[in-house]
Amino acid sequence: MKHLSLILCFLITTSLFSQTSTQYKTPTKQQLDSLKTELETIFMKDQTFRRIYIEAEEKLGKDSEAYEYFWKVVESQDKILENEVTGIIDKYGWLGISQIGRLANTTLWSVLQHGSVASKEKYAPLLKTSALKQESQPIHYARLIDRMLINSNKAQLYGTQINYDNEEPTFFEIKQPELVDKRRKEIGLNSIKEYAKSRKVEWNVTQEK
Template identity: 70%
Template sequence: MKHLSLLLCIFITTVMCSQTTIEHKNPSKQQLDSLKNTLETIFMKDQTFRRIYLEAEEKLGKDSEAYEYFWEVVETQDKILEKQVTDIIDKFGWLGISQVGRLANVTQWSVLQHGSVSSKEKYAPLLKASVLKKESRGTHYARLIDRMLVNSDKPQIYGTQIDYNSGKKPMFFPIEKPEYINHRRKEIGMTEIQNFAKEKKIEWNILQKEK
């Protein structure tokens, strides 16, 4: 519980600091139209190679130099797209669904998911603030946070990350205080963990508590 409390305190502090020290410009209608088009194009670039990586793996060979180069190209592009998206967020803040539409809104999260840890940490509070205003999806924030935690060998807090390699059956990566997970998921508009577990064919029998 101490770990979770510390984590939440860090994010709350970061949100407060970002709100008080960063002033974002209010984009005009014309700027929003342009940003929408730009972000949708970025999304296309972000997803194109990822849609064919299985085919590339099959044709090039998983351990081949060609397949290694394939991912080098993807990683190089990821850095370029990350810079483009973070420049937009730095200037205008996290753009909500009502401003640029669902696809352009998703682009910001998608690119950050493939970006650096420092960018995830910096912009996660802005995404959460957008989620609480119902201008972004809670699942995106949860996946961003959980991925950071799992990649740091720490327990996730929303239960979005699944380990498919630990055995024959999929299972959740370790979860911090799993008896309170539905409380945390509810705070950002997510469905109960039981529903998600059933969808992924994972057994869930941990009794939930309210704080």
């Protein structure tokens, strides 16, 4: 989609968006503790159905109406959680690990991963800023961007998305694969070769320095 391409280009090439005190409210210690608990609960809700989807597929049948309904329930829940999380981000900005802990911070990304394209586009710059400050995990930003691209039939940038449908797992197409390490390093990720090894995927593209 042309619109998505322009947005992604904007995310990658423009200067980082800053979270200033005039944009967001500064939460108190008590509010941060409350937000931490709230987000950890949201994470549990976000993951519950996904932890049993394979079992549901086996018991209900992949092409059954019951399994289709199962995912309709999941999608309905996703929308509710997306509204809750974006409401928090709109009020307080992208809360970092030092503020709410690693799990609650992960919740912001996890819910967006399952949310709308519009939300991904809107909040990706905040996640990137947070990751570069080491207040969020760089892999979360990379996965968010790569998934948007793959879902739009475009080449990914960071090599986080792997196709397991074949006999041997392979990376979905990567844009200018000889430059992927440079892009990964810019946001704080290890080399694509190390990542490939951890995922048992073959990688032999020489990287430009």
